[in-house]
Every structure is written in structure tokens, then in C-alpha cells.
Amino acid sequence: MTGDPGHVTVIGSGIVGVSCALFLQREGHSVTIVDPAPAGSGASFGNAGAVARGAVTPTSTPGLWKDVPGMLLDPLGPLQIRWAYLPRILPWLIRFLRAGRPARVEEISRSLLSLLTIVDEAYDELLKGAGLQDMLIPNGWLKVYESEHSFRAASFERDLMERRGVPFDVLDAAALRQLEPTLSKRFKYGVYQTQSRFAVDPGGMVKGLARDFEQRGGTLLPEKVTGIRLTGRTGRTLVTDAGERELDRLVIAAGAWSRPLVRQLGEEVPLDTERGYHLSLTAEDQPPLRHPTFVGDHRFVLSPTRSGLRLTSGVEFAGLHARPDYSRVERLLPIAQEVLPGLKPEITSRWLGFRPSTPDSLPVISRSPKHPWAYYAFGHGHLGITLGPATGYCISRMISGADQAVDMRPFGIERFRR
Numbered sequence: 001m002t003g004d005p006g007h008v009t010v011i012g013s014g015i016v017g018v019s020c021a022l023f024l025q026r027e028g029h030s031v032t033i034v035d036p037a038p039a040g041s042g043a044s045f046g047n048a049g050a051v052a053r054g055a056v057t058p059t060s061t062p063g064l065w066k067d068v069p070g071m072l073l074d075p076l077g078p079l080q081i082r083w084a085y086l087p088r089i090l091p092w093l094i095r096f097l098r099a100g101r102p103a104r105v106e107e108i109s110r111s112l113l114s115l116l117t118i119v120d121e122a123y124d125e126l127l128k129g130a131g132l133q134d135m136l137i138p139n140g141w142l143k144v145y146e147s148e149h150s151f152r153a154a155s156f157e158r159d160l161m162e163r164r165g166v167p168f169d170v171l172d173a174a175a176l177r178q179l180e181p182t183l184s185k186r187f188k189y190g191v192y193q194t195q196s197r198f199a200v201d202p203g204g205m206v207k208g209l210a211r212d213f214e215q216r217g218g219t220l221l222p223e224k225v226t227g228i229r230l231t232g233r234t235g236r237t238l239v240t241d242a243g244e245r246e247l248d249r250l251v252i253a254a255g256a257w258s259r260p261l262v263r264q265l266g267e268e269v270p271l272d273t274e275r276g277y278h279l280s281l282t283a284e285d286q287p288p289l290r291h292p293t294f295v296g297d298h299r300f301v302l303s304p305t306r307s308g309l310r311l312t313s314g315v316e317f318a319g320l321h322a323r324p325d326y327s328r329v330e331r332l333l334p335i336a337q338e339v340l341p342g343l344k345p346e347i348t349s350r351w352l353g354f355r356p357s358t359p360d361s362l363p364v365i366s367r368s369p370k371h372p373w374a375y376y377a378f379g380h381g382h383l384g385i386t387l388g389p390a391t392g393y394c395i396s397r398m399i400s401g402a403d404q405a406v407d408m409r410p411f412g413i414e415r416f417r418r
């Protein structure tokens with residue numbers, strides 16, 4: 001089943017699906033992407049755009065549970081839960097907190113690092129091939145802190161980066177002002193990850209990559225997958241809202257919507273969604289922010305995207321179907337005005353997106369244990385823009401039976417059986 005070039009169907013046209021498709025083409029496979037929505041219009045559209053090369057820290061860290069009640073009670077905090085969703089998310093949350101044990105965090109961090117080391121090469125290959133090199137700019141990833149308390153609270157992350165050998169600079173107020181002169185003078189500390197890059201238009205970048213995929217002979221099928229029918233020992237058919245399709249090999253890369261598709265194959269995965277919002281602010285006459293900037297005291301990000309300044313929020317647990325509640329992210333706007341004096345609070349659009357999240361912050365990049373023709377590429381949580389092309393590279397190597405640059409075992413779906 002692995003080895004020979006053949007036909008591969010990829011479900012999902014986000015950064016992950018499109019990257020899988022492009023690398024599979026390079027390995028000689030003929031590829032069809034199935035997605036009813038335009039390429040790059042899911043979570044891959046509205047994110048903060050950081051290709052965070054130093055992101056070796058999982059979301060669940062030791063002692064986080066102590067901070068959760070305070071975060072939930074703070075109307076400006078980075079975490080919100082719709083209480084009606086609590087029974088549904090509870091098993092995921094328990095696994096999430098367990099993934100924050102010190103020894104497990106070290107393991108996860110090492111696994112993240114192994115994928116992060118191939119991020120640049122994978123991105124450069126795809127962007128160069130599509131003539132889209134200007135979509136990523138090498139301006140780093142900046143975190144700023146107003147209070148000593150919040151700077152100290154982030155020391156776990158800095159220690160972990162040091163242990164993993166991730167380069168970063170710690171900045172004092174003067175150095176921070178030199179690097180990002182438009183920021184308020186109240187910020188006293190900064191952490192600057194120099195290796196990171198910034199996607200100035202993440203949705204446009206994925207759209208451009210999908211165009212390149214089509215130009216190389218790939219097919220984009222605007223249909224929704226409603227089922228995968230299994231017959232006999234090896235028979236399989238893809239069922240979509242437009243009919244039935246023959247299936248050779250399959251990659252499920254449907255982001256936060258992947259779980260029911262995996263279930264069709266008789267397997268289970270603890271995938272849920274960490275919802276996140278953004279506000280897009282007018283591009284006109286805004287202070288010229290140079291870097292995507294994480295505001296540590298309030299845990300939101302300001303990103304200078306091509307279409308204007310983008311304010312992205314923290315996490316909301318409410319599943320895939322609850323109506324958006326933009327009030328939370330709107331409440332951050334006055335704070336953003338203090339962070340960036342002169343900021344015009346003119347909102348041009350609001351957006352809700354669905355991070356596809358596993359409890360251990362590691363994506364699933366895996367062959368199906370039950371069906372040797374099926375592969376999984378989802379669950380990138382906060383890091384899909386960072387890890388999408390690297391994932392596509394690994395999946396294409398897996399399907400072609402080629403050597404991997406990365407140990408794939410930590411990303412296997414089997415890990416959740418333990």
C-alpha cells in the first residue's frame with residue numbers, strides 16, 4: 001500500500017491539507033482535495049500568522065490547573081467555557097491537565113522541537129514552488145510584558161526554550177522600545193524569538209498554495225464528505241454530498257472537523273476545538289507595528305497583517321456549533337489601544353475560528369492502525385500555521401514509504417489508547 005505512486009484523496013483544504021497535497025504531488029501521486037469551502041477559509045484564514053519556530057511549549061503546563069479558575073472568572077481573561085459544553089469537554093480537559101505533568105511536558109516539548117526543525121525547509125520548498133516567498137517575512141515573534149509578575153509567570157516557557165536550545169533574546173524596556181517603537185512605554189520586558197517568521201496573509205497564502213496545486217495538475221473538488229463506506233476486507237468508497245467517489249488512499253486533514261471522519265473508519269481520537277476570535281481593524285493611519293506581538297499580561301496577539309491590524313483572542317470551549325460571542329474579544333479593544341497608543345479602534349470585520357486541538361498539544365500525523373490506506377493529519381491546535389507544511393512533508397514520506405527526517409511515533413494516533 002505504501003510506496004507506489006497512486007491516487008490520494010485529501011479531505012480538507014486548510015494549510016495542512018494543501019501542504020499534504022503539494023508534497024504528495026512532488027512524490028509523484030495524483031491528488032484530489034475535497035472541501036466544500038474555499039481553500040484557506042477555515043482556521044487557516046483568521047489566525048495570528050506566527051510561524052513560531054520556538055513553540056516548544058505545550059498549552060498544558062505544570063500547575064496550570066491552579067490558574068484556571070482565575071482565568072475563567074476574569075471577563076478579560078484568556079479562557080472561557082460555555083457551561084452547557086462542560087460535560088462534553090470534560091474528558092478532553094482531564095487528559096489535557098494530565099498532559100501537563102512535568103515529565104510529559106518534556107517529552108511533548110522534544111517532539112514539538114523535532115517537527116519545528118523542518119518547518120523552514122518545508123515552507124521554503126512550497127512557497128518557492130508557488131512564487132509566494134513574500135507571504136512569509138522574517139521578523140520574529142515578540143512577547144511583551146508590562147508587569148514583573150506576568151514576565152516571571154512566563155519563565156517556565158523561557159526555561160523550556162533554553163533546555164531545547166531555542167534562541168531568543170530577553171529585552172529590557174529600552175531594547176524593546178528600539179525594536180518596536182510604537183508600543184506603549186509601560187512595557188518593561190520583552191522576549192523576542194528571532195527565528196520565527198510571520199504570515200502576512202495566512203488565508204491568502206493557503207489560497208495561493210492551492211492555486212499552485214491546481215496548476216500542477218491537482219483537482220479541488222467542492223464537495224462535503226458525508227461518509228466513508230467500508231465493504232468487505234478492503235473495499236472503500238468516499239461518500240460526498242454530490243455522490244460517491246472511488247477511494248484509493250486517503251488523508252483526513254479536516255482540521256477541527258476530523259473526529260467524525262476518523263470515527264467512520266472505526267477509530268476514536270480525543271479531538272476538540274479551542275475556539276478563537278479575531279477583530280480586524282482598519283489598515284488606514286494605524287501605528288506601524290513591525291512584529292506580531294503577544295501581549296503577555298492579557299494574552300492576546302496584535303498582528304500587522306496585509307489587510308490591517310488583527311487582534312486575536314485566547315480560547316473558548318464551546319464546540320463547533322455554539323453561536324459566536326464577539327463581546328469577549330471586543331472587550332480587549334480598549335486594552336489594545338493602551339498597548340498601542342494611537343490605535344484606531346475601527347473594526348472592519350469579526351471572525352470566529354476553530355483550532356483543532358488534541359489534549360497533548362501534538363498533532364496527529366499518522367497512518368491508521370486499522371486501514372493501511374488511510375492517513376491522519378490534523379490536531380494542530382495553536383500551531384497549524386507553523387506546522388502545516390512540515391506535516392505535509394511527513395505525510396507524503398509516510399505514504400511513499402520513504403525515510404522520515406523526524407521520529408513519527410509521538411504523533412501516532414495510537415498514543416491515545418494508553
Ligand SMILES: Cc1cc2nc3c(=O)[nH]c(=O)nc-3n(C[C@H](O)[C@H](O)[C@H](O)COP(=O)(O)OP(=O)(O)OC[C@H]3O[C@@H](n4cnc5c(N)ncnc54)[C@H](O)[C@@H]3O)c2cc1C
Binds near residue numbers: 015035226254
Ligand atoms: C485565533 C487563532 C489564532 C491562531 N494563531 C496561530 C498562529 O499565530 N500560528 C499558528 O501556527 N497557528 C495559529 N492558529 C492555529 C491555526 O490557525 C490552525 O491550527 C490551522 O489553521 C489548522 O489548519 P487545518 O488545515 O488543520 O484546518 P482548517 O484550516 O480549519 O481547514 C480544515 C478544512 O477542512 C474542511 N472540512 C471540514 N469538514 C469537511 C468535510 N466533511 N468534507 C470536506 N472538507 C471538510 C473545512 O471546510 C476546512 O476548509 C490560530 C488559530 C486561531 C483560531
